[in-house]
Amino acid sequence: MYTTGITPQKGVWWKPAHKSEKVWFTIAFAWCMVLFAMMPFWHLRGGQNPSGxxxxxxxxxxxxxxxxxxxxxxxxxxxxxxxxxxxxxxxxxxxxxxxxxxxxxxxxxxxxxxxxxxxxxxxxxxxxxxxxxxxxxxxxxxxxxxxxxxxxxxxxxxxxxxxxxxxxxxxxxxxxxxxxxxxxxxxxxxxxxxxxxx
Amino acid sequence: MSTTTGAPASGAFRVCPTTGLKVHRDADALIKANAVVATVALLVGGLAAILVLLTRWQAVHLLDEVWFYRVLTIHGMNMLIFFILFFEMAVLYFASAVLLNSRVAAPRVGWVAFALMVLGAGMVEWTMFAGKADVLFTSYVPLRAHPLFYLGVILFAVGALVVVSIFFATLVVAKNERTYEGSVPLVTFGAITAAIIAVITLVHGAAIYIPTFLWSLDLMPMDAEVYRMVWWGLGHSSQQINVAAMVAIWYLLGALTVGAVVVNEKISRTAFVLYILFISMASAHHLLVDPGFGPAWKIVNTSYFMYMAVLASMLHGFTVPAGVELGMRLRGFTQGVFGWLRRAPWGDPGFSALVLSVVVFGFVGGITGVTFGTEQINIIAHNTLRIPGHFHATVVSGTAMAFMGITYYVIPLIFRKRVAFYGMARWQPYVFAVGMLIFSMAMTFAGTFGVPRRHWDITFTNAPFDVAYSPAVDLMIGVMAVGGLLAALGGGMYILVTVWSVFFGKPLGEDCTDAALAGSVPPGVYARPFLELPEEDVAVEVHGRLGTMPGTMVLVLVFLAAFVLYYFANWKLLSFVWRVG
Structure with a gap:
């Protein structure tokens, strides 16, 4: 049974995620890793870094x-x-x-x-x-x-x-x-x- | 009250004064007091905004340089500190006492804290208006303000910290007195997140303003870079309180307006926990082109340790619309991929504010924020108009818009008044959001040309060397001014509606039927969709690969495409400038 965000949760709310949520989580996580990798990558290959x-x-x-x-x-x-x-x-x-x-x-x-x-x-x-x-x-x-x-x-x-x-x-x-x-x-x-x- | 599901604490949503439910006088009064002061700060900050806008618009150039920087300081402090934090204090009382149907722990202490915050804010206002604190919102040392400016901020922060403590104490009281069963609702969980981040923030505030206060009395030295680092632990983290509070209000507005469900409590709550763990690292966003820190520190911190807080926001960006979509589908709005969205209550200012807040926060504020907060891309963004362009899309179009939306429900549910000028209130979110969208996008584009933020005269009339920006900049500044004035109109509409409703508005009255209330309060107030949920799991149609929430899946994929495009376009832009390293 679904409830809204203002309903106290009885019992265990740690339940398996929806398939759609799993798909989006995977995409979002992968994108976050790309975002993270770009910075070290630019230190190695890019011409503009604020290191000094x-x-x-x-x-x-x-x-x-x-x-x-x-x-x-x-x-x-x-x-x-x-x-x-x-x-x-x-x-x-x-x-x-x-x-x-x-x-x-x-x-x-x-x-x-x-x-x-x-x-x-x-x-x-x-x-x-x-x-x-x-x-x-x-x-x-x-x-x-x-x-x-x-x-x-x-x-x-x-x-x-x-x-x-x-x-x-x-x-x-x-x-x-x-x-x-x-x-x-x-x-x-x-x-x-x-x-x-x- | 016919409830078919685990009841949301009913006291919160008592529409009539005659329903005979427990009245939480303390919570009501504290919420009202904080909300009223927040609105006063919004008014002062908003008038300052118009003056700043009309000065930066070089065709008008209203204020002289002294008053420009002074009014800019007033604008920043009133909007980012006083309006937002007073409103958040009200949210904390609401999310604890009202949502959990509990009494407020230590209400008298709550009033002392309120007085302390008002006193602190008053001291800051006085120093700013008297011209004794022309140091802008950031007050970077060694720029020096009157000691009362720093002391005022300290008193204000202490007051806020006390309210946060009362919030936690109220949670304990509610648990002990069994005012609700099971775990706290998601909205309260979000408010707890905001409160925990508030503690982190306010501790940073104490850690920087107490030494700075002593420094202003010549009692100790201050290091300019250490100040920047610790100050942003306050300055950026305080905006992360906003993010957590705003997301909590997104869930709240979804529930109140269309009965949005929580697709999965685990995912949404985990995303809030990610905020607590990682979001405070974002003070690094302001220090990426600073001499005090090395690349490793910058990369780890600016990315919230591998973008875990961005992941959290992307999860909420999915689960909030998905909850609306699923909630609507369960109620029979099952047509096609976007039928639920077409038939949503677009005339309900709570709902339109929710959608506009999510969309502008995500598409403009979120994407620009992550991009500018990238270590190297910050080289082509730091201290240009791109930065205020970004944060007006987050904190104004996102947070303030969400706060405005919830106000239309707070007026009947807490103040027990009808919404004055309800026809105007229905339009207000659109006017405000469209204005802010135009404003922040034009500002961001102008910043792409390197136009500095916090600058009185970008024609550089009295400078030793001439600087002539592209004519595109003039155009963008003009567009920005139009958008800003439109947003100011929307802000004025909001203040008129709320002030009139609260002080001169018609009470809800004894007759609480739909017919008696229709046209004077948002429909969710009497329709109460959050009370009517399907008893059993309803089989929801699967739309191929798009799954059971196809509309949301399409929307987030469009969002991702915009994100990828903007992000890599900025790397390309960076690669054109001088080699530096």
């Missing part, structure tokens, strides 16, 4: 490291923000702070870099426009991700974690030059020092 190398870092120490990085590789200034052109394959740094990304990075298409992300004050969000790549930027933690810009272009870094009242003005820039072109040529072609009007 993760470590703690003192915000003051991170700020110093970014300053050294800027001094070492600065090639220009854009909207008052230093532009750096680090060598292909090197460690590169991006600092989130209220309310700017420091510095502007100039990279080479097809080269792998180790991108360090951290904040010196509150949480920020790294969002690469127009590609929609997102990472959380947490004060006290250095998130070092190996990234390979797969095409040249002029990109933006939009902050997408609320970080205070001027959060919506926090936009940074990443320029990816074509493989083999020099840093200076790429700068001329990308309107640096003109306020970002493309």
């Amino acid at each position: 190398t993760r470590s703690r870092v003192d915000p003051a120490a991170y700020r110093t490291r970014v300053q050294e990085f800027v001094q070492q590789y600065q090639v220009a200034t854009d909207n008052g923000i230093p532009v750096v052109a680090p060598p292909a394959g090197s460690d590169i740094y991006l600092q989130g702070q209220m309310w700017m990304w420091l510095p502007v990075l100039q990279l080479e298409e097809g080269s792998e870099y180790t991108l360090h992300l951290s904040s010196v004050d509150v949480n920020h969000g790294f969002n690469l426009y127009p590609f929609n790549i997102n990472f959380q930027v947490v004060p006290g933690y250095d998130y070092a991700l190996r990234v390979t810009p797969t095409e040249a272009g002029d990109f933006r870094v939009v902050c997408n974690e609320f970080c205070g009242v001027l959060h919506h003005t926090m936009v940074g820039r990443i320029i990816v030059r074509e493989r083999g072109s020099s840093a200076v040529a790429a700068l001329l072609g990308s309107d640096v020092d003109k306020g970002g009007d493309r």
Whole structure:
């Protein structure tokens, strides 16, 4: 005899399931295993994983490291923000702070870099426009991700974690030059020092 | 009352004040108080929602940046914490005292807990409106709010924890006083699930807000990443209380509106147990692109240990419609594969709310949630509009819709009033659900372009570098605004109907015949299909491979196809972005 969900159950309610329920359970369980297997599979075969190398870092120490990085590789200034052109394959740094990304990075298409992300004050969000790549930027933690810009272009870094009242003005820039072109040529072609009007 | 089966505790469904059954005054009063405050929070949160919507709609851009983030904080706290939890407190009293026909254990303590929750909520409201807590719903440290904000949340959580304890105590009282025979009904079992998850959630809440309160007084340091992890033990788990409560209400609405049966108690109860065991791991969904955790931790946790909680939801997604289908078939609606669905009571706001809640929760909320909660796919979803797109489909179109549906039964059964503007009430679920469906889908699509959530100005007028989204984004935001306003209209209809019914509504009266009640309460209230079940097992026709519940089987297979398509489309989308690892 069937009862509804508001009827107390007398006796043993642990009874064999309907055939339809067994069929759906089997399908659903198999699908869950597919969902689970896809994540390790993508670590082995896929090109996009959020693993990186993760470590703690003192915000003051991170700020110093970014300053050294800027001094070492600065090639220009854009909207008052230093532009750096680090060598292909090197460690590169991006600092989130209220309310700017420091510095502007100039990279080479097809080269792998180790991108360090951290904040010196509150949480920020790294969002690469127009590609929609997102990472959380947490004060006290250095998130070092190996990234390979797969095409040249002029990109933006939009902050997408609320970080205070001027959060919506926090936009940074990443320029990816074509493989083999020099840093200076790429700068001329990308309107640096003109306020970002493309 | 002619009952042919194991009687549902009859006191709950006393329609007339003159039936002479035991009146559970304490339960009634506590349910009413909590439901009324929940509605007030819904009103505040709903007005905030309209202001947020009209600001994000760049063509209007109503609020300035200070008030935008402030009102967004108010919207989140009122909707996700105060409305939902006050309503769930009412559900706990209902599922224990009313469904089990028992008295409430320690009703006075219940009132103290209620006062504590109201006080805590009041403190939080004051700090938010006074501009002392512009930290959004998540209040990620080191963003800093006034200490009373954190203290308010603590008091509120303590009050809620006390109500959960009263719920458990009431179960013991009902058992000892033999107010029911055998095992508790499935709906109560679901409420127990919600209550257990609530304990886990509220303990996380204490574990994060007490240190944060001390931190706000400069008494101890806080780590930003540890905060995120423990906070989401509260933030996500609280939404899992909603899921469990919502599924319990699905079974309840099925029973009340069409006399839906439980196809198999074992399957449905096991699915609830899977929630208890695994669902709290989902706080990892928010930490997938965080620097604090490694891949193994992320994979195990985000998948609820191999998707066991997703399995649970997929089981309920089958058993709820299957129970409706079988219940209808047993009552003679046996025509074809979908005859039962065609002849269902679509004009009953409880039934339409049930169907809309199941469909939008599953097809939009569930599929997007599992997909975005995949470790790598989260790279193209985290903190974009895809995330609020997802959770408006779960917690609003799913949970709030189910709560609205059950309200149309609570008004006559608990408040003993007719439903005011009943004609409007019949339309309300459709207006609300269609609005939310348009809203959440448009929001999710806009998020696919990388549009950030929680952002005052996506034209970036004052930013050092320009960002120009595709014109498709403008279109999607416009569609989102239309859907959102439609949903707000539906929400307004709900508040008007409920407030008017409760405070100015006509009592049910002495005459409890169908004719006297028709057109002023949902038909399930007087038809009471849950009381009329077949004495013997009726042979149900088998439709080939689709079995005895063919309509449901077709529906879940359509669901699975949509799921597979969306899931793999997102992997494809991910493969187009820069290599990163």
